[in-house]
Amino acid sequence: MSKSLDELLVERAKRGDVEAFEQLISQHEKTVYNIAYRLTGNHEDASDLAQEAFIRAYSSLADFRGDSSFATWLYRIVNNVCLDELRRRKRQKVTYLDQAVEMEDGEVSRQIADTADGPEQALERVELQRLIQESILQLDEEYRVVLVMRELQGYSYNEIAEALDLNLGTVKSRLNRARSALKEKFMSLELLTPRVVYRARRGKAHEL
Structure with a gap:
């Protein structure tokens, strides 16, 4: 080979x-x-x-x-x-909450109640990006890293486990907790519907 x-x-x-x-x-x-x-x-x-x-x-x-x-x-x-x-x-006790998500390897999208096109929708997307990044930063680091690798970088469970030297069950457990925390955060925001979709680098979509 x-x-x-x-x-x-x-x-x-x-x-x-x-x-x-x-x-x-x-x-x-x-x-x-x-x-x-x-x-x-x-x-x-x-x-x-x-x-x-x-x-x-x-x-x-x-x-x-x-x-x-x-x-x-x-x-x-x-x-x-x-x-x-x-x-x-x-x-x-330092956090950064003002950075917008810049998707180099994919995109972040959502289903919104108002499907209007144009500037209003563009502003909503920018606001969504800000909220996503803010929510990710509020996660404990052990949950944040698996979420980033799976949902934004597109790595498989096995790849994450190998990279972080964790067993597969721990990876899945941390990812589920991270997703649940984000879902709860999004559902608490009036501007968002509960369904948020990450389109990862490999073209796979994950619904929270």
């Missing part, structure tokens, strides 16, 4: 080829940044944390044995970096 591009680049990077690691960054920087943004809700923090994740990955590259894909290993690192930041932020 032929090796993937990531595998070839990792082999070169382990031999000290800096350009190969730069190619790995190019391959994954969008997803790494996107995960960091979903978890922190702040563009500047996401950029800093993405950079920190790549630095950690480079310094730990010799320890990568290939038991999982490089992408899974890398995303586990960025999740850990972000969780460290979230815990630090929680101690300082």
Whole structure:
């Protein structure tokens, strides 16, 4: 079986080829940044944390044995970096509630009671994006990370379990709790109907 591009680049990077690691960054920087943004809700923090994740990955590259894909290993690192930041932020009681969701890999949509077209609908969509991001940021980090990976990044349950070093049952339990918390939040808002649909990167829709 032929090796993937990531595998070839990792082999070169382990031999000290800096350009190969730069190619790995190019391959994954969008997803790494996107995960960091979903978890922190702040563009500047996401950029800093993405950079920190790549630095950690480079310094730990010799320890990568290939038991999982490089992408899974890398995303586990960025999740850990972000969780460290979230815990630090929680101690300082800092939250970011003013960031709109910017869907790079998909879109967020909903069914609304008033189906009017034009500027009004556009404003409703912007407001929905703000409310979604605010609601995600209010989740405990252990629930937030699985929700982001499943609903916004489109990873399978098994991929999430592997990336976070959790068993499958724990992943499903945390995801169900996160979905329930978001559903309760949306239903408490007069502007929203209960049904919110995430169209994830892989084209799958999930109804809360």
